[in-house]
Amino acid sequence: MDISAFSRRLSQRLVEFTWDEWAQMGLLATPHRQSPWAQDPEALIVFTLEVARAEPRLFDELLDWMLVNEALLSVRRLRAMCVDETDRSLLAAALAWLSRERPQARLGNGAKATPPATVHRLFHSVIHVSEPDEAFASAGWLRPTLSPSHKSQPPDPAAPINLAFRLRQILGVGIRAEVVRILLTVQAPWVNAQTLARSTGYAKRNVHDALAGLSAAGVVSAFTVGSEQRYAADRPAWEALLGSKPDELPVHRDWPQLLGVLRRILRWSEQPDLASMSDYLRASQARDLLEATSSDLAFVGIAAPSSTSPDGSWRDLEEVCERLLTAIGAAHAPVPQ
Amino acid sequence: MTDISIDSAATTSALLGALGEQLATHGERYTLAVVGGSALLALGLVSRATRDVDVLAIVDGAELLSAQPLPTALSDAARTVARDFGLSADWLNPGPTSLLDLGLPVGFEERAQRRGFGQGLEVLFASRVDQIHLKLYATVDQGAGKHLTDLEALAPTERELLDAASWSQTHDPSEGYRNVLTSVLAHFGIDDGHLGV
Numbered sequence: 001m002d003i004s005a006f007s008r009r010l011s012q013r014l015v016e017f018t019w020d021e022w023a024q025m026g027l028l029a030t031p032h033r034q035s036p037w038a039q040d041p042e043a044l045i046v047f048t049l050e051v052a053r054a055e056p057r058l059f060d061e062l063l064d065w066m067l068v069n070e071a072l073l074s075v076r077r078l079r080a081m082c083v084d085e086t087d088r089s090l091l092a093a094a095l096a097w098l099s100r101e102r103p104q105a106r107l108g109n110g111a112k113a114t115p116p117a118t119v120h121r122l123f124h125s126v127i128h129v130s131e132p133d134e135a136f137a138s139a140g141w142l143r144p145t146l147s148p149s150h151k152s153q154p155p156d157p158a159a160p161i162n163l164a165f166r167l168r169q170i171l172g173v174g175i176r177a178e179v180v181r182i183l184l185t186v187q188a189p190w191v192n193a194q195t196l197a198r199s200t201g202y203a204k205r206n207v208h209d210a211l212a213g214l215s216a217a218g219v220v221s222a223f224t225v226g227s228e229q230r231y232a233a234d235r236p237a238w239e240a241l242l243g244s245k246p247d248e249l250p251v252h253r254d255w256p257q258l259l260g261v262l263r264r265i266l267r268w269s270e271q272p273d274l275a276s277m278s279d280y281l282r283a284s285q286a287r288d289l290l291e292a293t294s295s296d297l298a299f300v301g302i303a304a305p306s307s308t309s310p311d312g313s314w315r316d317l318e319e320v321c322e323r324l325l326t327a328i329g330a331a332h333a334p335v336p337q
Numbered sequence: 338m339t340d341i342s343i344d345s346a347a348t349t350s351a352l353l354g355a356l357g358e359q360l361a362t363h364g365e366r367y368t369l370a371v372v373g374g375s376a377l378l379a380l381g382l383v384s385r386a387t388r389d390v391d392v393l394a395i396v397d398g399a400e401l402l403s404a405q406p407l408p409t410a411l412s413d414a415a416r417t418v419a420r421d422f423g424l425s426a427d428w429l430n431p432g433p434t435s436l437l438d439l440g441l442p443v444g445f446e447e448r449a450q451r452r453g454f455g456q457g458l459e460v461l462f463a464s465r466v467d468q469i470h471l472k473l474y475a476t477v478d479q480g481a482g483k484h485l486t487d488l489e490a491l492a493p494t495e496r497e498l499l500d501a502a503s504w505s506q507t508h509d510p511s512e513g514y515r516n517v518l519t520s521v522l523a524h525f526g527i528d529d530g531h532l533g534v
Contacts, residue, residue: 280351281358284421308423310355 003282007269010321014051014266017330019058022048024161027065028151035329038163038185040255042077042201047259049090050267054124063094065152067101072155072165074173080201083260086267089116093139100135101148116140124270160250166242175202175210183220183233185252190223190230198299201256253327257296262324264293265317283310286317300327343428344386349379352390352418353454356429359414360457367411368396368459369404370449372433372471374487376462380450383490385483392431393441396461401441404431414457433471439508442470442501466500469493474505477517485521495527502532 021039023031045062052059066073075095082088115138121127122136122143133145155162157169163185167177178200183191186199193211197204211231214220221232239246268274268289274282290297290304290313297304302323305316325331343349360367371379374387394401395408407415407429415429448464463471469491475484493501502518519529 278358280355280421281362284355284359284417287421310421313421 003269003274006318007266010262010266010269010325011051011054013325013330014262015055015058017325017328018044018048018051019055021161022058022062022065024156024159025065025165026069026153026155027061028149028153029061033329034159035161036251037161037253038181038250039161040253040259041072041164042074043081043255043259045073045078045094046081046087046091047263049094050087050263053122056123056125056127059123060146061149061152063097063146064149066094066098067148068150068152069154069165070098070102072168072173077178077201081256081260083264084267087263089139090141093122093136093141096135096138097133097146163242163250170241175200175206176214178202179207179210179214180220180233180238182252183231184235184238184249187252190232192228192230196231199254199256254300257300258324258328261293261296261300262321262328265289265321265324279314280310283313287313290316290320300324302327342386342388343375343378343390345384346378346381349375349390350454352422352424352428353379353458353460355418355421356414357454357456357458359417360410361455362457363410363414365410365414366457366459367408368461370394370396370401370446370461370463372463372468374483377468377487377490379452379460379462380465382465382468383487385486385490388425389427389432390429391433392429393433393463394437396446396459399446401437401446403437404434407431436471436474436508442467442504465491466497469497470501470504473498473501473518473521474508477505477514477521478509485524493525495525498522498525498527499532 019029020032021035021044023029024035025039025041045066048058048062052062078091078095079088082091119137119140119142122141127144129142129144131145133143136143136146155165157166164177164181167181168174171177171180179196182196182199191199193204193207196211197207200207202210208229211220211222211229215222215231219234219237221234223230223232235249236246238244239249242249268285274285277285294304297320302320304320305312307313307316322331343352370393371390372393373389373391374383374385375390377383378385378387392404392407395404395411396402406412411429416426418424419426419428445463445467446461448467449461450464451459451461453459469488472484472488472491473493476488499522502522505518506515515532519532522529522532
């Protein structure tokens with residue numbers, strides 16, 4: 001097993017995927033495809049903050065995009081998408097930078113945090129830092145001072161990938177827009193509150209309240225089967241409102257889980273001490289990783305295989321990774337419709 | 338969990354090596370005294386398959402301590418190795434540790450073969466002579482089967498069997514034990530006149 005080749009290949013594919021997604025969402029880049037799904041902006045931002053550590057220009061353009069489009073984002077959801085301390089620390093750096101560039105930004109970092117004891121290099125490539133960016137340093141990350149490029153645009157609301165933004169413009173930035181996005185795109189006749197809570201990143205109780213309001217307004221139907229409350233959107237009515245042709249709404253992906261697991265695999269594969277480990281220990285840690293992510297994998301419909309040999313564990317991780325990449329259209333296979 | 342057997346010195350080494358790595362990863366280090374089929378395999382004394390590694394003792398300096406129960410860090414590491422290799426959860430077990438209660442053959446530690454398995458594990462494999470002692474006792478105490486087969490594979494001399502018989506009677510001085518011991522020795526061509534009173 002060649003861990004550095006695995007890590008490099010995974011990083012390249014995720015960087016390409018991320019560029020393509022953002023290019024359709026207003027970031028200065030040329031899209032190479034039209035994604036068939038509705039993207040989850042906060043899940044993609046937290047994902048990009050890690051993936052783009054291998055691609056400084058993407059990282060910087062993402063920050064520029066956030067500065068332009070911060071009114072369309074939810075800081076609560078950004079925080080809900082974080083899966084570990086590294087995510088939280090990268091997000092804190094991004095929010096600190098936004099606060100500095102636009103003191104009145106909604107996405108401000110809130111209370112001042114205690115400066116971290118250690119500072120890590122933000123980018124994987126060796127970059128000379130003569131003038132560290134103070135906002136990033138305050139969150140423990142070393143990088144050159146960043147100034148906005150002012151090249152980003154608001155997302156095109158007509159593009160399928162940008163359904164989340166369109167719904168936020170209609171319903172406001174909050175739980176209702178997220179619930180409606182899932183109900184309109186999910187390939188299922190109904191969804192329960194628990195699934196919606198995991199898909200949106202909001203607490204089940206808050207999802208219940210939002211569904212009750214949407215149901216009272218007659219734009220979502222609720223029905224009870226056994227002890228379970230199920231919900232569905234009136235798609236024809238929403239298609240008419242959004243000006244979409246029948247059955248042309250974008251498709252759903254469980255972005256928080258898909259991108260969260262991929263981020264954890266990428267971060268794991270980039271650990272410097274992994275290369276010096278024995279094949280066995282590396283495979284054992286691959287199994288640990290599969291076990292730790294098994295709940296999210298099950299949620300996105302990927303059963304974590306369970307081989308009974310160290311070599312098998314490594315193959316299992318590669319197989320899971322390939323299935324995740326296929327689900328987000330970043331595998332060698334064509335983009336799934 | 339499948340029921341994969343340990344069938345060679347290489348497999349034994351791979352499993353104990355994995356255990357050593359898991360322990361080292363968590364900053365732990367143990368020295369274990371191991372007996373039974375896996376020890377015989379590791380020393381190349383027999384070639385039969387076994388399902389487990391029998392831990393006789395946790396070695397702490399010059400002391401042999403009971404392995405019952407296995408320390409948490411050790412059992413956690415063993416559970417991870419079981420998962421990784423598809424072994425039964427109790428592949429590393431303190432089954433024979435009660436032998437410590439009545440004493441081991443004199444010189445057991447000095448005769449044992451020490452082997453390191455990474456930074457986290459050292460194993461004292463019971464020597465051939467001590468395995469003869471333990472296998473004779475097990476044959477008499479638990480019945481023939483694999484213990485007698487192992488004892489035969491060890492090709493003990495008359496002197497070795499008589500020393501082992503003498504030691505084993507310190508664990509069970511009963512008349513019933515002696516009767517069975519006599520018949521086992523007879524199987525190896527030794528008459529009971531050689532046994533002490």
